Amino acid sequence: MRAIRVCFKRPFELSEISHQVYLAGCGSLPLVMTSGLAIGVVLSMHTRASMERFGAEALIPAALAIAMISEIGPLMTGLLVAGRVGAGIGAELGGMRVTEQIDALESLAVDSFHYLAVTRIVACMIALPILTMVMNSFALVGGFLAETAISNVSLRLYLHQAFAPIDFMEYVLPTMKTVVFGFIIGTVSSYLGYTATGGSEGIGRASTRSVVLSSTFLIVVNVLLVRIIFVLFPSGAL
């Protein structure tokens, strides 16, 4: 609650937020792009194995797109970012706490919670939807590469088949739920790092718990968010 309240108070720390978006977003791009590509290839191969039995190969791009956009893309991106960024935030803030850098910030008349925690939470909330779109795009590229190697399908036809059954809201809602994932990752990791105690062991503990707790919360909250989307936006539920 404090994070949300402080978020709208001056100073808005825009330069620190953009720095953190860069670290969380750009730093995660290679991981997200590689994972997306690999997931796309693997899912396409698995889907083909099933679809071929029913002569429904034309549905492979749509199946991949629906699976990625509605669930796998947001959740995988969330888990990857929880692992990479969450651990980093937990360790960084934990390190700052045990080396008195957070006290030093306070002694320099800076609200350390606003400067360190809120900026990272907001950065995660901004970076997650963007990374999810990147993950989905690369998964489709991976799927296309796997498909075109077997069936020689054109990119144009592949994209048409992939997006035909998906309307705008069906794309936007699952992508936007990653804003909540970003909030969870940023909040849990910042809290555990900010309150770390006990030297290097405490830093390690904060880092590990950041990943474990934010991943767990993320998976549980995902169930709730999917349910909420189904109830509030029946047309947006795939």
Add this chain to the structure above:
Amino acid sequence: MSGLDTAIRFEHVTKSFDGTPVLDDMSFDVCRHTACCIMGRSGAGKSVTLKLLMGLLKPDAGEIHVNDLEIETLDSAGLVEVRKTMGFLFQYSALFDSLTVADNVAFPLRRHTRMTEREIADSVRERLAAVGLETELDKMPLDLSGGMRKRVGLARALALNPSILLVDEPSSGLDPITAREIDKLLIDLKSSNKTTIVVVTHNVPSARRIGDKLIIVNDGHIIAQGTAQELAASTNDVVKQFLSEV
């Protein structure tokens, strides 16, 4: 002593952690433009005293006045204003390890002043020159020795020209020559800038050099306070034992 002469007033302050008392009914004051050295054994509550003064910790009971403001009653905006008038040199310097030496010193200037980048760069160079580190601008804190880090920490603590400087163990982990250099910087600061200084130290010779007033803390209580001469005449066994460990 009138309020006008007193920069810091600690009144019956009590602080405990997890039920263990660290400070018990502690009272002292520090006059403006003087240096006060707080000494005592490890765990006696010296560093806690500094953190209470900076408002980094809240006392369980008692009042802490800094520049005639009772700091535990201030809201966060009030605390920010008080902290702008204070500098804190931490025991292990607490430099921001993701920033260069220059950026560490520039940090408070960028946050709290309307200076241009050129003015900030000049001010940073001046501050670092005062501690003999004007050539280390672009180094990272981890590339510096303990003594250099301490001097950068001092430059950062002085960036906003504070009227009160709190110093935690200025000579810990330093060789005697570097420790003397730090002491000299603090003495110069007191005499030339009229800064009020509170130093926590184990180092008795250092405390004698810097301090106009010495306070000896034991088990959360002040067992003696006064000038070095007054303490030398103390009949308290702990004080005598402490001062003889030179």
